Amino acid sequence: MRTDLNLLRLLLAIYEHGNVTLAAKQLGISQPAASASLARLRQSLDDPLFIRSGANMEATPRAQAIIDRTREVMEIIDTEILSSPTFDPSTSDHEFTLCLSAVGEVVFLPALFERVRREAPHTRIKTISLAPDQLAGALREGTVDAALGYFPDLTGPNIYQQRLFSHDLVCMVRAGHPIKGERLSLEAFCEADHLQVRDGSRSQEMFETYLSEQHVQRKIALQISHYMSVPSIIQSSDLVVVLPRTVARLYANEAKVRTLEAPLELPTYDLKQYWHGRLHHSPVNVWLRHLVADVFTSA
Incomplete structure (x- = not known):
């Protein structure tokens, strides 16, 4: 047996008001439509559900037996199923x-x-x-x-x-490195010994591809798989490393290193979510x- 949920809403409204007209007004439908829906519900449940007593409609035992459960079900539907989901950041533990x-x-x-x-x-x-x-x-x-x-x-x-x-790459050397100035020359870049970080990031892959396209070769003296040891290695050697500018700035604040602009106009790349x-x-x-x-x- 299938029952329109709106019929159950009508059942609750008539029970609450004891009157079909007032129930119809609450639900925003006409009185004839409410009467027709009540007739359908009576047929579906095979029970009169409400008996007229003077000006009011009194619930039958069948209606009284299902009213509490019906109210509970409709509340679940309205508050948990049909309601729009919300998110309150002040209380969420997500x-x-x-x-x-x-x-x-x-x-x-x-x-x-x-x-x-x-x-x-x-x-x-x-x-x-x-x-x-x-x-x-x-x-x-x-x-x-x-x-x-x-x-x-x-x-x-x-x-x-x-x-x-947008993000870009920059060179970093120790604070007392023989290379002076704020930008590496291409000659100094190619002659220097380099620390290469191969952490699997696409930005480093993009940089290596760009150097190859420009036919620029570096002398890789040391290759590592992450950035964690970069500051300690750079500040105690004459190696040059190329890394994201944000990371270089962070290291420059914490270690005896300094940043240098690369000799080439390295491509920038967009960081996204x-x-x-x-x-x-x-x-x-x-x-x-x-x-x-x-x-x-x-x-």
């Missing part, structure tokens, strides 16, 4: 999962965590690092809320992206994306 590279954590995480902590103090942030093919699936499945950084391979009809700001279409209208995801954009978007 855990945000973000995909960031090691450099991305340096670029994004400090400012982002401070802002999230201020506006959503009970939430938590977890960062992970995934390969592009894994990342697309994680965004689709919702195990990752958003990816922040340089992911040029993260494309597809259901992947949304928003540019946040990415999310999947499944979460495009999710209040939690919408709030996160707006916050990220507010913190990092540049003109």
Whole structure:
């Protein structure tokens, strides 16, 4: 047996008002439409449900037996199923999962965590690092809320992206390095011994491709797989390293190193936030994306 939910709303309204006309007014329908709906409900439940007693309609035992359960079911439908989802950052304990590279954590995480902590103090942030093919699936499945950084391979009809700001690369040497000035000459760049970081990031891959296209060769004296040891290596050697400007500035504040502009006009690259279409209208995801954009978007 199938029953129109609106018939159950009418049942509750008549029970509350004891009057078909007042019930119709509450529901925004005409009195004849309410009477017709009541007739359908009576037929469906095989019971008169309400008996006229003077000016009022009194519930039958059958109506009284189902009224509390009907009210409970309709409340669940209205508040949990049909209501628009909301997100209150001040009370939520949601855990945000973000995909960031090691450099991305340096670029994004400090400012982002401070802002999230201020506006959503009970939430938590977890960062992970995934390969592009894994990342697309994680965004689709919702195990990752958003990816922040340089992911040029993260494309597809259901992947949304928003540019946040442009980034570039810079050279870094120890504070007392023999190379002087604020920019390396191409000759000095090629003659110097280099520290190469191969952390799997697309920005470094883009840089290596650019050097190859310009037919520029470096002398790689040391190759490492992450940026953590870069400051200690650079400040105790004459090596030159090329790294994201934001990371270089951070190291320059903490170690005895300084930055130099590269001899070539290195290409800039856009850092973006990415999310999947499944979460495009999710209040939690919408709030996160707006916050990220507010913190990092540049003109």
